Amino acid sequence: MRAREFIIEQATGAFELRCRSILSKLASLVEPEDRSVISTVDIWISSNPTDADKIYSSPKERVVVVDQEEFADAPVEVLIWLLAHEVGHIVMNHRDKIPAQQSQQQELDADDYATKLTLKLGINKVPVFTWLGRKKDELGRTELERRRAAERDPSLQDFWKDRSHPTTDRRQQRAQQQGMELSKVNTDQIDQLLKHMA
Numbered sequence: 001m002r003a004r005e006f007i008i009e010q011a012t013g014a015f016e017l018r019c020r021s022i023l024s025k026l027a028s029l030v031e032p033e034d035r036s037v038i039s040t041v042d043i044w045i046s047s048n049p050t051d052a053d054k055i056y057s058s059p060k061e062r063v064v065v066v067d068q069e070e071f072a073d074a075p076v077e078v079l080i081w082l083l084a085h086e087v088g089h090i091v092m093n094h095r096d097k098i099p100a101q102q103s104q105q106q107e108l109d110a111d112d113y114a115t116k117l118t119l120k121l122g123i124n125k126v127p128v129f130t131w132l133g134r135k136k137d138e139l140g141r142t143e144l145e146r147r148r149a150a151e152r153d154p155s156l157q158d159f160w161k162d163r164s165h166p167t168t169d170r171r172q173q174r175a176q177q178q179g180m181e182l183s184k185v186n187t188d189q190i191d192q193l194l195k196h197m198a
């Protein structure tokens, strides 16, 4: 686990309660096998300005770490989707530090898990992907800008091959195939939220 020193010990605020109640709700929606895993998952509230990932999980330790500053104002459906994604990593016992291709597959699997759970809750419009599409890469470009740059310079087409996360386009397409209706609302607010989703 990264950056333990930023974990807020015994956080008991409204944000932590919201995360915990979402986790219980998610546990109630899954099959007993998954429920037995999710019921042991802990939420750690952090506040770490230096950590690039603002929400991430450790399947080994069965912990989801959420940055309070980053997500305190998140629309609840976004927080639900993100927590479901992290819970997906834990339920499927995903591993850290694996080759990019496997890592990308894990991300897609966690996305699928989150989308299915979110649909069960009747949440059918989640602005997560709208935001993700506007997320900037390490070079400070959005995916759209990157695609345009790659058209001019073919060497840039390999850019995403080594990344741990699949492209937003691909993630979005999958969510749509699974029946999620994507919302274009809330983009300004979402901009502030999901900057670093692991």
Ligand SMILES: [Zn+2]
Pocket: 085, 086, 089, 107, 110, 197, 198
């Ligand atoms: Zn992930």
